[in-house]
Amino acid sequence: MQVQAVDHFSLVETVVSKTSELVDYFTRIEALARQQSCDVYWRGQADQSWSVTSSLVRRMSSDALTDGELRDAEASILQEAQRWMSQTAPDLRSDLEWLAYLQHNWVPTRLLDFTPDPLVATFFACESLDMVDGRVFAVLVKNDQKPVLDGSTAYEINKTPSGQVRVFRPRPQVSPRLAAQSGVFILGKLPSTHVNRWVKDEFVRERQMLKDEVASIMSLPFYFRREDQAARPTSLAVAAYTARIHINKASVRRELRREGPGNRNLKPTTRIDHAYCYPDVDGMRRYSRTWEKVFVGASQPTGAYTV
Template identity: 25%
Template structure:
């Protein structure tokens, strides 16, 4: 895996421009490996990996058995990837890794709560369309597609195959659309994504890591705010709006001139109606 460091925000933009068509994931801590929330949860609380497949199956069964209570249309529960996407959306640990087609969305997620060096990982999805794992060249992206009935059970849940699939569910929710999102589905929970990619044959690099030093956070967050990349736009609901207030606490915008304030300017600097 190639590791690059952006000295400032313009250099990050330049580095991202070279990766047209790739997918991106922001990580709050630069040293964190690319592991799913399910991988981290199981490794911490259920260290015997032999039991992980059945634990994952049970989690999905429980969610399906109960989630229909809150749904007008329960069709999403019938397709494995859509079910996992819904679980992920609402905070359950899953094997899905959130990626985005936008390097700026990834940078926002990397930096928004970062207190040290963060990172944006870039996945070479154009190369991976055709790449296959060295141990079995027949395991193409189409053959293992978890959107097809039975494929998630066959290729992923047993944690036997160091492979991955990337893409969107057959139907996307508002958040996934707003974030230009897609999922990476690893075939093994025990291995970080970089190690799984070592099993793939490709002449091109499949993964790059762009380190975002802590010193560029203020510059980058201000630029992202002006681009309208905020929690309020990435999570188009009341939860997203509420989360967006956190950044409003950090910045102090220039106030209105004294004569405007006396004329009844609102607290956001705009004239009161």
């Protein structure tokens, strides 16, 4: 039986059942980041059982996938995109900005979306699939390694040292979505087994994961640990934490929209909803509630809005 992502995450996750607990979780992770001289970046996924893998890795999934194969596939995609959109693409100053632009137009890349804003990540964890729990991830990146790349940087992902990651912050002009979400991308090579990672297998026992199992669960070299698991000062592992959001998603969305009665524990400075996170034509096409009024009784476009 194939090991699932949740078999690993369940060993290290924090389960939150109230929005107040979620806020406390954010506070604790931010404190851990300060203690470890790290910056923290957040990601939300609507299904707690999903792996944390890039779209390109998912499309090319194989037992023997290599960084070289990913590099070659990405190079082909870049070459075709630059040819196809030579007259229509915005001002993109590097291959990384091209990849960011493609990623936010549903083209598979090796980039993984993150944000420094935990409430934006919470929105993505709770935007849909109301019958299942969502999940947020926190990745801690050492701030003394100068890992942040800007939009004009010429950088080859495969030159990232094994076991490390880099953070890419594109210019806001690349995509209105990226600007709205304070979006960054984390990039690096596939994970190795130099760092021991554990899983609960079909026999309900904990054991060390094999390389293929690690690669099926994460496409970057994250080392997920429990909140109470101390980090070694000399460790170069990319520390990561995760929380399973066992909360009514509709109530979370209301708090993020700053609506509803009673006290709200989530306190965004502005309304966070689909219009905020997807402020473009495609976002409107996918998520606007206007379709309910315009096309009464008809099927809605892909990505119908949920309240």
